[in-house]
Amino acid sequence: MPDDFANSASNPEDASATQHFCAKRQQVLRGAEAVFLEHGYEGASMSQIAQRAKVSKGTLYNHFENKADLFAALIDELSRLKLATMFERISTPEGNCAETLVTAAAEFITILISPSPVGMYRIIVSEAPKFPHLADIFWRYGSGIVLRNMSAWLENESKKGNLAIDDPVFAAEQFFALCQTRIIQRRRLELPVDCSKAAIQEVARKTGDAFLKIYGPVQS
Amino acid sequence: MPDDFANSASNPEDASATQHFCAKRQQVLRGAEAVFLEHGYEGASMSQIAQRAKVSKGTLYNHFENKADLFAALIDELSRLKLATMFERISTPEGNCAETLVTAAAEFITILISPSPVGMYRIIVSEAPKFPHLADIFWRYGSGIVLRNMSAWLENESKKGNLAIDDPVFAAEQFFALCQTRIIQRRRLELPVDCSKAAIQEVARKTGDAFLKIYGPVQS
Amino acid sequence: MPDDFANSASNPEDASATQHFCAKRQQVLRGAEAVFLEHGYEGASMSQIAQRAKVSKGTLYNHFENKADLFAALIDELSRLKLATMFERISTPEGNCAETLVTAAAEFITILISPSPVGMYRIIVSEAPKFPHLADIFWRYGSGIVLRNMSAWLENESKKGNLAIDDPVFAAEQFFALCQTRIIQRRRLELPVDCSKAAIQEVARKTGDAFLKIYGPVQS
């Protein structure tokens, strides 16, 4: 939320993110969110969206040029606000290193298997060839944020001698790759998988353990 | 093609995979493959498919009940034949353990970023809520095969003392999660990423190294 | 049209009959009337109707849910307005009894062999298994009206001693069955038949004579 304002203030080029705070526009976006995430881009119809948003079909076109534009605006907004906000909460760069890794892993998994990010991932992956710009935004405000935070933290821990990392960016990517073991991957495919807190905690712990073994300082 | 016969011979239960060798049916499937993988399920139209397959629209319906059925048959065929064949080639269960890991990682990455598997992943992820059965097949004949092979091999290496693994299934999943670091993940989102052989080799090497650090035998 | 208001005023419950006076809706209904009565329900196509109504195909669906709904609305409207109006004009409950019978018979025949009622009869008979509700409406606002009027009149004449009828409802039904002798029956089958005024008058006269012989007061 603070990032939203900060962002629009410091990045004057993307007027698109702040455009109007018009209530009708928000209504439309909420309808679009519900319908797009449920049915995909091609599967969603402007009539459905209008109905769900409780506005007329014409109103859609007063605020957005066409279906593609509405979709882009939605993904943009969801990435910058919803996703970014979720991810900002993750890194807690103080205290015990091993515990932090496990906590961060658990939080990352928990966020990524919740309905909205799963829906966003699905639609963005499937529309990536048609809307590469959106995949870019999704990445920058989604995984990107957390990757940047994480790599900075890793670098710091490395300096403190808690970890031995030469390429913190790649290490961060590996960490998040490991986080996706089992639960996230299967959830995205709607495969049956235990998503309980305990199951998440177990994957998180194994992820932390593994990461420490890869990058833990050599003990003599 | 030879694999096709092998497959149908060893799995006599899945008549669906071999159904007809009717040429027109194959034509339709190839048209469907091109159009579905390019435009997604909803984005593909039966007319396009007929055109691409160079058959009439009616012919589509002589071989498949409806769009969903054609789609299911296509994914089924692609998973069982194309994907499975690709993945069967991976495991090389002899020789040096560290080298095998790197080689397998490189092959896995190479396969997963090639156009067809990327397209399949996109369409299956996006249609998972509507076609959960297909995600299941895709998993079983895609990652599933390689996971099973890999976990068996890991168990074996563990017995030989080359690795120290207590949960080989989870370890295999972690290995493939690590393989997806950077290249695969970005490729699926159509993000700019270096897909050169060298880049793949680097990720593969780092993946092998990391895995060995996690599960390598404790050297005293 | 004036009858329309009368109708909607006296039957405040059937909002369906008066729904919109939207011009386009009327255009659609007139196109539907032309095409349905000419080609039957299954034989009529929505494209034809749109063309005849000089509207786009989409407009059809802005006013009616689907083909069946449009058909039902048309039959409903035709029965309540056109048919009912025609039949309301029949009964002339004053003057000489024998003459009234002949006049009513002639009017009834004349109405029932005119194009619209013949077309309606054909389509309703043929679609009765699929749209029983429409046959019911057609009967209630078609023959039903005239049957009710006629049986009331017969009862009255009976009381006056001009006729000797114990079951006026059945007698009315017999009267209209007799009216259908030759001309109406053949017309509905498109068989060659003399439909001249003279021919109608002759059947009407014979019908009146016959009815009087059946129900005329016993002359001592």
Place this chain on the structure above:
Amino acid sequence: MPDDFANSASNPEDASATQHFCAKRQQVLRGAEAVFLEHGYEGASMSQIAQRAKVSKGTLYNHFENKADLFAALIDELSRLKLATMFERISTPEGNCAETLVTAAAEFITILISPSPVGMYRIIVSEAPKFPHLADIFWRYGSGIVLRNMSAWLENESKKGNLAIDDPVFAAEQFFALCQTRIIQRRRLELPVDCSKAAIQEVARKTGDAFLKIYGPVQS
């Protein structure tokens, strides 16, 4: 049945009625009967007919030029065989005059409300504008037969002094018009109506009574 052979022998012009006694052809006609009478001419599809007849679609076209020709052949056959046979059974030209009228009326009603004649009536009425020839055949071999028989019988009874009829053809038509009172008329519209034997008997009796009152000899 005897009429069939007699007919085809004495009327060498209508080869169409006898064409083949080929079993396949009969199979096709039985399938066509089931489907046409259930769904109407436009509502029936050649595929349905082939399926119901348990032959291939191609076979339909080996025996009949097209859909219209198959339909015409079916109606022709049904009229000449089924309908005619049913109606031949009616007239019992001996014994008491009044009783004969009531019996004939009851038989006529019973036949006309049975499924096949109702279905035929529906489809022929609705397709009369498109297939006037079929309505003609239906009339000649349906009501026509019984009308001819009845008018001959009426003329005879008239000569015997049991009835006083100057136009026996018209009288016969009136008799059958009266027979259609209530039950037949409503049945054709699928309106709720009591079709029990008792109900039929009552209408038949009233019809006989009425007819006798119209044409009974003047009692002095």
Place this chain on the structure above:
DNA sequence: TATGAATGAGCGTTCATTCAT
């Protein structure tokens, strides 16, 4: 002859988009 795959026109319906109100 009997078959059923192939055809492409046409079906009922929905779509994204426009525009007069």
Place this chain on the structure above:
DNA sequence: CATGAATGAACGCTCATTCAT
């Protein structure tokens, strides 16, 4: 700015009919 009727192209699908086997 909000509306929702109007549009016609395109959708998934079925049709009557043909023809190689």
